Amino acid sequence: MISFDKVGFQYGVGPEILHDISVTIEAGSFHFLTGPSGAGKSTLLSMMHFDRRPTRGFLSIMGENVAMLARAKTPLLRRKIGIVFQDFRLLEHLSVFDNVALPLRLAGEKERILSRNVTEILEWVGLGKAMHVSPRALSGGEQQCVAIARAVVGRPGLLLADEPTGSVDDVIGQRVMRLFEELHRLGTAVIIASHNENLIRRFPHTRLELMDGHLVRIPVEFGMKL
Amino acid sequence: MTRIPIQNENRAMTALSVFVSAMMVALSILVLAGAAALHHLDVEWRHALADRWTIEMESSDTLHPVDVEKALSILRTIPGVIDARLITQDELRRLLDPWLGVDALAAELPLPILIDLHVSPTDQITSSLFSERLSAVLPNAKLDDHESWTRIPVRIAQTGEVFGLSLFSAIILTALSTIAAAARARLAINRSEIELLHTLGASDGYIARQFQTDPFRSAAVGSLIGAAISATIIVIAGRVDLSIAPMIPQLYLTAKDVAFLLAVPIGATLLATLVARMTAYSLARRLP
Numbered sequence: 344m345i346s347f348d349k350v351g352f353q354y355g356v357g358p359e360i361l362h363d364i365s366v367t368i369e370a371g372s373f374h375f376l377t378g379p380s381g382a383g384k385s386t387l388l389s390m391m392h393f394d395r396r397p398t399r400g401f402l403s404i405m406g407e408n409v410a411m412l413a414r415a416k417t418p419l420l421r422r423k424i425g426i427v428f429q430d431f432r433l434l435e436h437l438s439v440f441d442n443v444a445l446p447l448r449l450a451g452e453k454e455r456i457l458s459r460n461v462t463e464i465l466e467w468v469g470l471g472k473a474m475h476v477s478p479r480a481l482s483g484g485e486q487q488c489v490a491i492a493r494a495v496v497g498r499p500g501l502l503l504a505d506e507p508t509g510s511v512d513d514v515i516g517q518r519v520m521r522l523f524e525e526l527h528r529l530g531t532a533v534i535i536a537s538h539n540e541n542l543i544r545r546f547p548h549t550r551l552e553l554m555d556g557h558l559v560r561i562p563v564e565f566g567m568k569l
Numbered sequence: 570m571t572r573i574p575i576q577n578e579n580r581a582m583t584a585l586s587v588f589v590s591a592m593m594v595a596l597s598i599l600v601l602a603g604a605a606a607l608h609h610l611d612v613e614w615r616h617a618l619a620d621r622w623t624i625e626m627e628s629s630d631t632l633h634p635v636d637v638e639k640a641l642s643i644l645r646t647i648p649g650v651i652d653a654r655l656i657t658q659d660e661l662r663r664l665l666d667p668w669l670g671v672d673a674l675a676a677e678l679p680l681p682i683l684i685d686l687h688v689s690p691t692d693q694i695t696s697s698l699f700s701e702r703l704s705a706v707l708p709n710a711k712l713d714d715h716e717s718w719t720r721i722p723v724r725i726a727q728t729g730e731v732f733g734l735s736l737f738s739a740i741i742l743t744a745l746s747t748i749a750a751a752a753r754a755r756l757a758i759n760r761s762e763i764e765l766l767h768t769l770g771a772s773d774g775y776i777a778r779q780f781q782t783d784p785f786r787s788a789a790v791g792s793l794i795g796a797a798i799s800a801t802i803i804v805i806a807g808r809v810d811l812s813i814a815p816m817i818p819q820l821y822l823t824a825k826d827v828a829f830l831l832a833v834p835i836g837a838t839l840l841a842t843l844v845a846r847m848t849a850y851s852l853a854r855r856l857p
């Protein structure tokens with residue numbers, strides 16, 4: 344699904360912050376992306392979402408060589424990837440329903456089908472009753488659930504989440520994690536960037552640890568002991 | 570394409586856009602209509618009298634009718650002259666009645682002798698050549714090619730036209746910069762929306778289309794209002810009867826002018842839409 348081969352990255356003329364990243368993300372896998380603050384987790388995720396290109400090395404996403412990719416092609420590819428941000432990024436002047444419907448409307452989905460899918464997904468995250476309110480009226484945890492609903496409503500093959508539990512307490516955090524696991528069971532590849540050790544330890548998945556610009560793969564058995 | 574209600578609604582800004590487009594369109598139409606009417610006036614003044622010259626002599630006492638006949642036949646031989654005709658005293662009196670009145674005093678007033686010349690304006694006959702030939706038969710005759718007295722009103726009309734067109738250019742420049750500023754302000758407000766749409770997989774063109782709809786609507790409504798305002802003013806102005814002042818001809822617009830003026834609101838709407846679209850497009854384009 345995603346393949347990094349000796350990828351390096353630097354911002355502008357700054358120092359290289361990621362060196363020789365080589366990793367393969369299989370379809371349907373589940374990974375945590377960990378590392379101290381400033382290690383480059385967000386940067387790595389943004390490369391997987393076509394927001395930044397490697398400054399060297401080879402990166403292929405869903406069979407597309409990122410270096411050769413035409414601008415006109417990226418919107419279609421982005422729609423196949425769900426993304427969740429730490430700061431939710433919901434549109435406050437739209438209802439919860441319309442926020443979640445955005446990706447489907449962008450894809451030109453018929454309103455009838457869209458309405459059914461959005462309702463279903465909002466019920467799944469437990470917000471079936473809050474469909475027509477503004478996100479402003481929701482708590483941080485509920486807003487994060489809306490953001491997750493928006494990320495998965497288009498049934499993406501890959502879900503990227505950057506600190507999805509960063510602004511919610513542990514109880515909500517665990518609920519959010521269960522939603523991700525459920526998605527994973529349904530076949531979606533999930534990558535979650537986080538430095539919430541408490542949470543990570545409770546969910547047995549492969550860790551990709553960024554240390555000094557290098558990526559180390561830590562298998563489940565090993566990771567649980569950390 | 571389903572339209573996504575992504576834009577932050579800003580009533581004050583929408584109202585301002587409608588108002589500005591209405592005013593710009595109304596002003597443009599009025600200024601252009603004025604310039605067109607002045608242009609007709611200018612052309613008419615120049616053409617109406619271009620083929621009519623007049624020869625004028627003091628009074629009839631000193632002049633023998635035979636001399637006049639001789640003068641007429643000489644005049645007719647000059648190349649470029651189509652016809653030469655003596656304006657009779659009766660005719661002259663009728664022409665002057667409205668100015669002098671029909672009383673006895675007026676009847677005794679000595680009238681000049683006038684010869685009406687019908688010349689071909691394309692033949693480029695010069696008045697100096699004329700005066701030369703004329704002085705042989707009618708030594709005290711004066712030639713009036715009317716240019717001297719049409720020159721000033723024609724120049725005034727032409728100055729008015731130039732002034733109108735400059736004003737129109739100024740309005741267009743103002744309108745363009747206002748539209749561009751409004752488009753940029755609107756994008757600044759909606760920047761996070763644009764970035765989000767981009768992230769969720771919207772193409773640059775899609776984003777541009779989303780952000781042209783509202784400006785299109787404001788501009789269309791404003792242009793309609795502006796066109797209605799200016800049309801009302803033009804109709805009222807057209808009703809004003811100028812015939813009381815005999816030297817000022819009626820101002821008018823042709824069907825072609827009206828069609829041209831109708832292009833103003835349509836053009837303004839398209840322009841506003843295009844600018845909004847291009848501004849959104851260039852912003853989307855700069856995203857990764």
Ligand SMILES: Nc1ncnc2c1ncn2[C@@H]1O[C@H](COP(=O)(O)OP(=O)(O)OP(=O)(O)O)[C@@H](O)[C@H]1O
Pocket residue numbers: 354357360378379380381382383384385386387538
């Ligand atoms: N737009 C940018 N321009 C220049 N440098 C940047 C930019 N964004 C991030 N960096 C730098 O790149 C490095 C990695 O940043 P990044 O945000 O990827 O880290 P992170 O692992 O996500 O950190 P955190 O856990 O705090 O979110 C940091 O040193 C940061 O200062």
Ligand SMILES: [Mg+2]
Pocket residue numbers: 384385386505
């Ligand atoms: Mg980060």
